[in-house]
Every structure is written in structure tokens, then in C-alpha cells.
Amino acid sequence: MPELPEVEVVRRGLARWVLGARLGPVEVLHPRPVRRHEAGPLDFAGRLAGVRVTDVVRRGKFLWLALDDGDAVMAHLGMSGQLLLQPRSTPDERHLRVRIGLQFPADDSAASGRELRFVDQRMFGGLSLEKLVPTPDGLPAGLGAGGRAEPLLPAPVLHIARDPLDPDLDERALIERLRSRRTGVKRALLDQTLVSGVGNIYADEALWRARLHFARPTDQLTRPAARRLLDAVREVMREALAQGGTSFDALYVNVNGESGYFDRSLAVYGQEGRPCPRCGTPVRRDAFMNRSSFTCPHCQPRPRQGRW
DNA sequence: CGCATATCCTGACCGC
């Protein structure tokens, strides 16, 4: 499942290869992934044709192509979304949903002859055309190509909080907001309006590193504990990015949540019954929020009055 | 308002 590190790998790939390209023609093969576009798939395709990509920006799990007409193509990969830069001759993927033609300013671009494909089996994700608006705090919206600070963000991203890798994240304020919540710490981590980019996998991995149980009430967290948790989130995301990012030089942009990182480096997520890498106690799985949470029962003891 | 939960969606997998 694509969380922040996987989306960042895609952003880097796109920034490298799609910057400056003109979009079009656009073909929507399934209406659901463009459901956010009120005027419908045909309008979506028509409006994209001819615009030029000026930057590729990310906040949390949201990604957008800034366009030279002041709008942006916003993308969310949901659970199974992929953005692929494929040769036009490559046969359509089984779950190809949107095809976006690319015209490059120079014929010698390594990406010439390729098109951008949105592939998504389960269609929780999608693409939409959005207005770019200033951030409420006046700080940059996110980082684009070459580390450029972009001042604008798509309107639907306004309520999405800064992510742990954002240099403008106000960590002190976040810690106080976290501690003022009346819920369990994992629920808070997954709340994209508090801090963005964290999904089920990195939440479990960070909680394990910080030795916190997911049901620990947020208002019981000391400031140092909250700080350790945020550091753990950043650390696990940076490590994942380093491993997942090994192939972003290749002319191929891919995310399917099954990079080598997933197989090799997860301490607890998906590891039910396997030994905790720290103490050897078998990892435990609990149902939580209609999904699973993985913990080491020894390193992360359940609080007496936990909030699931 | 803050917090919790139902919903969307497809395909792999399992037991019968």
C-alpha cells in the first residue's frame, strides 16, 4: 500500500521525466478514478489536453502535477494505484484506468514515445483537475523538482496536515496537538489532518520502534515520548525511501507496495507469529479499525485503559 | 466540535 515513501518515489520519478512535457491526448477507460471531477470524464480529458507540466509536488500521500495554466492534476494512489511511464507500444495493463499522452519539448528526451498511465485495481485512488490556492499559513505547500518550494496547493489538500518529512512541519505544535487529543495514539497517527503520510504499515513500524502500544491514550504521552514517536516515524520513512528509491533513476515510475523494503525490513507489520527482531517474542495481531495492528506483546505492552 | 464508524472497491484466498 502506497504511503508517504512510496508516493515520494513516484514524485521523484515523475519530476525527473515529465517536467516540461505537454499532456494529451487523454483517455479515461473507467469513470471511477476521475469521480472527483464533477464535470465528468470527457471534460477531464478535454481540459488536460495541451497543458504543460511545470512541477511535481507532494504533501503526505497526495501528489500533483502543477500546470502552466494555474491548475493541477491531483493524484491519490489509494490502496493499489500506480503511475507508470510506459512506452506507447506496451500492451494495456489489466487495470489501466487513465491514459495520458505526453509530448516532450525535445525529441531526444529519454521519455519520448512514452505515456503516463494510471493503473488501479481497486480504484480507491484517482485523478482530478484542481485549482491551486495559497497555503493558509503562507509557508510553502511542498517540495517540487530540484527541491523548489511550491507556494500553492490543490484546494482539496488544504485540510491535509504537513507530513513528517516536510521541512516546514511545526513539530512542537504537532506534539501539543497530539497530546491534546482524546484518542489512541495509532488513530491519531492515521489522522491526516494531524500529520499526513502515515498509513497502517508505517504506523505499526513506528510504534514498534518507539515501544508504544497502538491503544496508548494520546493524553498520556509525555512530550519526550511523543517526540520519540515522531522521530521513529521519520526514521522508518527515511529508511523506506532509501530502499524504495533505488530504482527511481530508471525510466519507470512504479508503486505497488511490494518493493524489497516490504519483504526484508518490516519488524512487525504482517509478521504475526514471527519473532520480534528486538526480543524474540512472537508478534501479535489485533483487529483494529476494520484492519490489523501488529505489535510485540513484550516491547509494546497493552495499556490498562487503552483507547482502541 | 471531537471522535468513532460505515462505506467504497476488486481480487486473492480459504473452507466446504
Next chain:
DNA sequence: TGCGGTCAGGATATGC
């Protein structure tokens, strides 16, 4: 072989 049930979970709408 087929069938029904379960599971995966990010964002959002709705409920309390």
C-alpha cells in the same frame, strides 16, 4: 469446480 465469506485499508460521509 464453484460458491460464499473474509480480508486488504485511505479518505470521506455520516452519526453520536
